[in-house]
Amino acid sequence: MPRTDAAIPPEAPLHDRLVDCALALLERGEAEVSLRAVARAAGVSAMAPYRHFHDKSALMAAVALRGFAMMEANARAADEKDDAAAALAAQGEAYIAFARAHPALFRLMFADGAGMTLPPDQCKGGYALMARRVAHLAPDRAEAGALACWGLVHGLATLALDGRLPPDPAAERAALELMARALTTRARER
Amino acid sequence: MPRTDAAIPPEAPLHDRLVDCALALLERGEAEVSLRAVARAAGVSAMAPYRHFHDKSALMAAVALRGFAMMEANARAADEKDDAAAALAAQGEAYIAFARAHPALFRLMFADGAGMTLPPDQCKGGYALMARRVAHLAPDRAEAGALACWGLVHGLATLALDGRLPPDPAAERAALELMARALTTRARER
DNA sequence: GCCTGATGATTACGGTGTAAACATGCCCCG
DNA sequence: CGGGGCATGTTTACACCGTAATCATCAGGC
Numbered sequence: 001m002p003r004t005d006a007a008i009p010p011e012a013p014l015h016d017r018l019v020d021c022a023l024a025l026l027e028r029g030e031a032e033v034s035l036r037a038v039a040r041a042a043g044v045s046a047m048a049p050y051r052h053f054h055d056k057s058a059l060m061a062a063v064a065l066r067g068f069a070m071m072e073a074n075a076r077a078a079d080e081k082d083d084a085a086a087a088l089a090a091q092g093e094a095y096i097a098f099a100r101a102h103p104a105l106f107r108l109m110f111a112d113g114a115g116m117t118l119p120p121d122q123c124k125g126g127y128a129l130m131a132r133r134v135a136h137l138a139p140d141r142a143e144a145g146a147l148a149c150w151g152l153v154h155g156l157a158t159l160a161l162d163g164r165l166p167p168d169p170a171a172e173r174a175a176l177e178l179m180a181r182a183l184t185t186r187a188r189e190r
Numbered sequence: 191m192p193r194t195d196a197a198i199p200p201e202a203p204l205h206d207r208l209v210d211c212a213l214a215l216l217e218r219g220e221a222e223v224s225l226r227a228v229a230r231a232a233g234v235s236a237m238a239p240y241r242h243f244h245d246k247s248a249l250m251a252a253v254a255l256r257g258f259a260m261m262e263a264n265a266r267a268a269d270e271k272d273d274a275a276a277a278l279a280a281q282g283e284a285y286i287a288f289a290r291a292h293p294a295l296f297r298l299m300f301a302d303g304a305g306m307t308l309p310p311d312q313c314k315g316g317y318a319l320m321a322r323r324v325a326h327l328a329p330d331r332a333e334a335g336a337l338a339c340w341g342l343v344h345g346l347a348t349l350a351l352d353g354r355l356p357p358d359p360a361a362e363r364a365a366l367e368l369m370a371r372a373l374t375t376r377a378r379e380r
Numbered sequence: 381g382c383c384t385g386a387t388g389a390t391t392a393c394g395g396t397g398t399a400a401a402c403a404t405g406c407c408c409c410g
Numbered sequence: 411c412g413g414g415g416c417a418t419g420t421t422t423a424c425a426c427c428g429t430a431a432t433c434a435t436c437a438g439g440c
Contacts (some may be wrong), residue, residue: 034397035397046420048420051419052418055397056396107302111352115352141364141368143361144364144367144368147346147364148342151342152342152369153341155344155345161302162302165337174331175334175341176338177334178372179338182368182372183368204388225427225428237430238387238388241387245428
């Protein structure tokens, strides 16, 4: 097992330990995350992180990458359904649930600038998964459909995180269903 | 004309001058906005703002409020169409356009915490405008429809700001149209 | 005439990100 | 085997931030 362990072994290479600690701090609130706090949590001096990350945003980018990996795993699990529409809906709910479960991490992942720094192929695995289902449901509107699905789900997640939505899962589900219905309905001219 | 002027008169009451300066700094990038910078821009000492705002977030809330007023005005202008579906689509495009035109302000308006501080009736004027059109188009799914529209538009705007969308207006328009079609299509059972 | 309140300026403190110089241990090569 | 480089951390220092506490000024009302 040469891969990363789940826990935070106190003797792992500092590089990994830093992103573990940063992630842990992030889950307790984005205000808790500062380079110095991360270094402190890792039991190391304030400047040590600079030996492994060019600056704070580089560290945070590494954390964000983990977030994308988690989210893709969630999406993959939610996608394991026979019915394509049901799988798509489950992906949407998983997306929103992830945002609610890890608000600070979610915000970090989609913070401005991260889009420029992160390797795109490691951020869009989940998107591809969803696009595939959409393309199967509505081959003639695959592109617009995928964009609409992503936009809707991301918007609901963002609004929920920012306290702009009453915590009403039924309403969200209804909105998702409306979108699903729009995709399953045959496209008609005009 | 007792209301606020567009320019920044150097002798206006400090309260207004501060939010004007904060807004101006914000448009040049959110990183430019610090309480001290705002005070500097207003030609006043670093602590002066505290005489008019309890803390920085209170100032930013006032700025956000102006953002909501701008956005509602935009929405109201876009809504002036006879066709309900066209008006709805125009509102959506105006929403996204506003986000693109004032990215930092838009992010501030929807930053976490602002939802708790701001008077809801001054933030949701635009939403009501949209909800009315949706209710007219699809009275039987008014609630879910409005939520879906808001979610979609807000999601697209957010993703665009964070550099996650290729700048392809046609694709966005197609996604919005898909949603509009879903609302205009008669609801069918099952 | 003086007191009071509002407004703003000064100073100070702990926090942040980060640049520069310094210490230390390990490995590789002569 | 010895010494030089290099990776890793530490210390120190700086500018900036938000903000608490204190002081200065000045206008109006008793």
